[in-house]
Amino acid sequence: MQDHRDDTYAAVQPAIPDPPKALPLNVTGLPKRLLSSEVISITQSPTESLLSSLATGKLTSTAVTTAFLQRAGLAGKLTNCLTELLPSRALARAKYLDDYLTQHKKPLGALHGLPISVKEHVGMKDLDLNAGFVSWVGRVAPDDALILKLLWKAGAVFYARTTEPQALMHLETSNNIYGVTVNPFNTALTPGGSSGGEGALLGLRGSCLGIGTDIWGSIRSPAANNGVFGFRPTSFRLPMAGLAATMYGSEHIVAVIGPLSTSLEGIKVFMKSIVDQQPWLYEPSLVPLAWRDSSSQGTLLRKGADGKRKLRIGVLADDGVVRPHPPILRGIATLVEKLRGNPDIEIVEFPPYNHAEAWRIISSLYFPDGGAEEAGAIDASGEPFLPLTNFIIKDNPNMKEMSVPEVWRLTEVRDKYKSDFTRHWNSINTTLAGPEVAGGSLLAVEAAEQREGMVDVILTPTGEADKVEEGYKPRNEQDRYNYELYKLDTYTDAPISLQLVGRRYEDEKVIEALEFMLDVAGMGLSPVEAKL
Amino acid sequence: MQDHRDDTYAAVQPAIPDPPKALPLNVTGLPKRLLSSEVISITQSPTESLLSSLATGKLTSTAVTTAFLQRAGLAGKLTNCLTELLPSRALARAKYLDDYLTQHKKPLGALHGLPISVKEHVGMKDLDLNAGFVSWVGRVAPDDALILKLLWKAGAVFYARTTEPQALMHLETSNNIYGVTVNPFNTALTPGGSSGGEGALLGLRGSCLGIGTDIWGSIRSPAANNGVFGFRPTSFRLPMAGLAATMYGSEHIVAVIGPLSTSLEGIKVFMKSIVDQQPWLYEPSLVPLAWRDSSSQGTLLRKGADGKRKLRIGVLADDGVVRPHPPILRGIATLVEKLRGNPDIEIVEFPPYNHAEAWRIISSLYFPDGGAEEAGAIDASGEPFLPLTNFIIKDNPNMKEMSVPEVWRLTEVRDKYKSDFTRHWNSINTTLAGPEVAGGSLLAVEAAEQREGMVDVILTPTGEADKVEEGYKPRNEQDRYNYELYKLDTYTDAPISLQLVGRRYEDEKVIEALEFMLDVAGMGLSPVEAKL
Structure with a gap:
């Protein structure tokens, strides 16, 4: 498969440059040195500018696709984030779209001509669909x-497929087919996972809009680790048909599909393009909720007596189980500082709610077959279990093979936790029935699970002084593990990201709240952007 | 428990009359003979008139509650539809509401003062919650x-609890605690089930609005059998917390709760009262969809170039597996005849889609524990299995104890059927992507399952000549069984009802479409109504 991947790199014209032998830890500066200024200019344009240029013909899809093939190929060589490039398919599609625009004087759809990268386990007709299992290759x-069919109808070009970890359940990205994907900001670090190929590719601007999947952070973690926006929609809003994974048909834990993008507008156009096509007419488990576009339908936030938008934000900096590393705590404090004092924003504390119990429940429900399907797919080829597969399956103390009634009982416990958590949310500063959105460190909110609709926001450039508190005593084994990972220089250049969480099905509101916050904080453009 | 129930009858003042010893098969004429004209007048008012009189004080809640206690008690004596009356609770509540209106000069909420009957397994604080199992008594x-909390906030009065069958999974209503509930139109027949107590009670006008629950017809069957409106909302619109049943926590087949009413307005006010209180803020599995009120927000149907509402109806008279009895086929033909020719209504055929497969899937998924929880709850007291419990559990050829992965595989098959059925719906007369609603016999559409949002509509008075087709050859064993059940005089006086089905989450549209159809057909008032 690696040979096939390399062959697809070799088929790109002009040829993808080879990186120098000696690489810095942070490789994000290399594209500018190795690629033409036209490629750099195109690939670093905000998604919305690209779409506008493509729709008017100012840029051809062929030019844009060629540029992203170049830069994606280089990103692949630098971070191992790709399973393959699709130059011939993509350029044929781009040509079709260019001809279409010439002929019809209007774009095919909202995504006319835009290259979109896709996580490997999202099926593409006639292409390999191995989901990271050696035994599934072929x-x-x-x-x-x-x-993909819906994005296609909206005018998308698919040009790159990205890596994912074994079993799709790591917050890192490595498997026995393609090897390890690394973080472009610091190649000694992980890009996160499971959509880590997307994360690294977008971090290097080899894509401006990509597709990931998420259960317990698989979009959010790689978006956070690479300083791009990632959005985990509420379940049953975007269609899941045609993805490859084990445990198909299980319902206790629902995976979702969603976008990563270098700009918030990319997230919005992705969601809107799909939801506007009423996917529930084809996948009946989806909820028929139209996409509420605040720009055309007015604000989704509260309005005050002064007619201005109001936002109440709950801040959850620490889940009470594992304390975030100092830069993350500083990141939260920095953002809160910038928002506090704005008359339209109210900030309240969001106390953690029994996150250890949440983890116990979800880690028990991940593999109620005792991990048999995962182990079966791994053992079928004899490939080794990777460390994080062992962590979540073999060494997971909460996991066992359950009977159907045992799953029901645990599902009841899950639903009780969800109800209790909802009551907790409602109870915080109850005059308005809880905060509209809540922000926190990825780990902290992650443990709460089942809060859906999430956006990661890059906060500060990294590498600044963030010393650990003197004499800190870890609270428990997990906290000790995390505490001991941290050294001032270990995370050099790694982006720091936060996430914003809303109630279920308030996806559009979370996005609008984030726009509002970034605007108030004067952080419209990702701080990482300026360095690329 | 029967003694307790009788004690609650005895506590009602004025005393509930005893029926004569010799009863006709059709007992629906008895209330008029045995109850005061005031009680008759109140209990036969349309729900919307009652609500209006209660809101303005023209009628007190005490008077209305007393009237329904009387008539419900008589219905209980005639059909065995109650597990208990709640005279002291209900009258205390009614008095509170009457005082409230006097004091505040406005009603407490949209349901101010209205008595609502409740199926027994919907929990009421401090009262028995046995769900029809002897072992759960106490x-x-x-x-x-x-x-109930939400209906309470809207001003409801709870005054009667109604019977349900053993295991909650019969389309009849009998259990070993309270015995057999019968159909008031023909006491040799069943009122349907599992919400059969509600059905019989509403059929006799001992309630104008009641609460049932439904998986495979448990609201629709008793509504149909008793000539009242029954509405099965889409799952995850109304809250389910606090109901008693086995297999709590199972997700493959989702039960719903919904109303039965003697008027369509009763259905609407019930739904709106609950959904307007945003139940998703308390039960996080619910979908936050506001109730779309066509009267205030304009029509939910298409509008033609002439500005008038348009409706396309798919007609499914026969599911291809079991042919409905002649009166039902005549009922469908009669309605179609009345609608055809109206320029705003288009009628298309809705061909059946592999309903035998749908039944195989759902009857396999009902009890993936092999019926162990049902059997356990039954065996715990040593009570006998009733025939329909045997039918669905012990004699169900599709049922077996499954492993967790086996449930997943069958859930995949279920989802494939749902997708295929959706495609089928879309494909019918594809210029408009399928009919907006589909109507058919209960059995026929029932087999399709997973089509949610259903309304039963009584169509014609029964007992008219409906001979079976000469020389009909049954298609299969089920069809032969059903065919042989039918004799011209067996179903004397039994209501004939049809149902209207919409896409998931189009609940409001189904209701508006039904209103429109009844209006066009000149059937605003149930034909049964005139006879009571």
């Missing part, structure tokens, strides 16, 4: 996943 | 079910 998708 | 609800 399985070929009989059709495009439904989400 | 279990006491620690709190009111969430739906």
Whole structure:
């Protein structure tokens, strides 16, 4: 498969440059040195500018696709974030779209001509669909996943497929087919996972809009680790048909699909393009909720007596189980500082709510077959279990093979936790029935699970002084593990990201709240952007 | 428990009359003979008139509650539809509401003062909650079910609790605690089930608005059998917390709660009263969809170039597996005849779609524990299995104890069927992507399952000549069984009802479409109504 991948790199014209032998830890400066200024200019344009240029013909899809093939290929060589490039398919599609625009004088759809990268386990007709299992290599998708069909109708170009970890359940990205994907900001670090190929690719601007999947952080973690926006929509808003994974048909834990983008507008156009096509007419488990576009339908936030938008934000800096590393705590404090004092924003504390119990529940429900399907797919080829697969399956103390009634009982416990958490949310500063959104460190909010609709926001450039508190005593084994990981120089250049969480199905509100916050904080452009 | 129930009858003042010893098969004429004209006048008012009189003080809640206690008690004596009356609670509540109106000069909420009957397994604080199992008698609800709390806030009065069958999974209503509930139109027949107590009670006008629950017809069957409106909302619109049942926590087949009413306005006010209180803020599995009120927000149907509402109806008269009895086929033909020719209504055929497969899937998924929880709850007391419990559990050829992965595989099959059925719906007369609603016999559409949002509509008075087709050859064993059940005089006086089905989450549209159809067909008032 690696040979096939390299062959697809070799098929790109002009040739993708080879990186120098000696690489710095932070490789994000290399594209500017190795690629043409036209490629740099195109690939670093905000998604919305690209779409506008593509729609008017100021840029051809062929030019944009060629530029992203170049830069993605270089990103692949630098971080191992790709399973393959699709130059011939993508350029044929780009040509079709360019001809279409010439002929019809209007774009095909909202995504006309835009290259979109796709996590490997989202099926593409006639291409390999291995989901990171060696034994699945050679399985070929009989059709495009439904989400790809809808993006296609909106004018997308698919040009790159990205890596994912073994079993799709690591917050890192490595498997026995393609090896390890690394973080472009610091190649000694992970890009996160499971959509880590997307994360690294977008971090290096080899893509401006990509597709990931998420259960317990698989979009949010790589978005956070690479300083881009990642959005985990509420379940049952975007179609899941045509993805490859084990445990298909299980319902206790629901995976979702969603976008990563270098700009918030990319997130919005992605969601809107799909939801506007009423995917519930094809996948009946989806909820028929139209996309509420605040720009055309007015604000989704509260309005005060003065007619201005109001936002109440709950801040959860520490989940009470594992204390975030100092830069993350500083990041939260920095943002709060910038927002506090704005008359339209109210900030309240969001106390953690029994996150250890939340983890116990979800880590028990991940593999109620005792991990048999995962182990079966791994053992079928004899490939080794990777360390994080062992962590979540073999060494997971909460996991066992359950009977159907045992799953029901645990599902009841899950639902009780969700109800209790909802009551907790409602109870915080109850005059308005809880904060509209809550922000916190990824780890902290992650443990709460089942809060859906999340956006990561890059906060500060990294590498600044963030010493650990003197004499800190870890609270428990997990906290000790995390505490001991941290050294001032270990995380050099790694982006610091926060996430914003809303109630279920308030996806559009979370996005608008984030826009509002970034605007108030004067952080419209990602701070990482300026360095690239 | 029967003694307790009788004690609650005896506590009602004025005393509930005893029916004569010799009863006709059709007992629906008895209330008029045995109850005062005031009681008759109140209990036969349309729900919307009652609500209006209660809101303005023209009628007190005490008077209305007393009238329904009387008539419900008589219905209980005639059909065995009650587990208990709640005279002291209900009258205390009614007095509170009457005082409230006097004091505040406005009603407490949209349901101010209205008596609502409740199926027994919907928990009421401090009252028995046995769900029809002998071994559960004596279990006491620690709190009111969430739906009752919301109805309470809207001003409801709870005054009667109604019967349900053993295991809650019969389309009849009998258990070993309270015995058999019969159909008031023909006491040799069943009122349907599992919400059969509600059905019989509403059929006799001992209630104008009641609460049932439904998986495979448990609201629709008793509504149909008793000539009242029954509405099965889409799952995850109304709260389920606080109900008693086995297999709590199972997710493959989702039960719903919903109303039965003697008027369509009763259905609407019930739904709106609950959804307007945003139940998703308390039960996080619910979807935050506001109730779309066509009267205030304009039509939910299409509008034609002439500005008038348009409706396309798919007609499914026969599911291809079991042919409905002649009166039902005549009922469908009669309605179609009345609608055809109206320029705003288009009628298309809705061909059945592999309903035998749908039944195989759902009857396999009902009890993936092999029926162990049902059997356990039954065996705990040594009570006998009733025939329909045997039918669905012991004699169900599709049922077996499954492992967790086996449930997943079957859930995949279920989802494939749902997707295929959706495609089928979309494909019918594809210029407009399928009919907006589909109507058919209960059995026929029932087999399709997972189509949610259903309304039963009584169509014609029964007992008219409906001979079976000469020389009909049954298609299969089920069809033969059903065919042989039918004799011209067996179903004397039994209501004939049809149902209207919409896409998921189009609940409001289904209701508006039904209103529109009844209006066009000149059937605003149930034909049964005139006879009572």
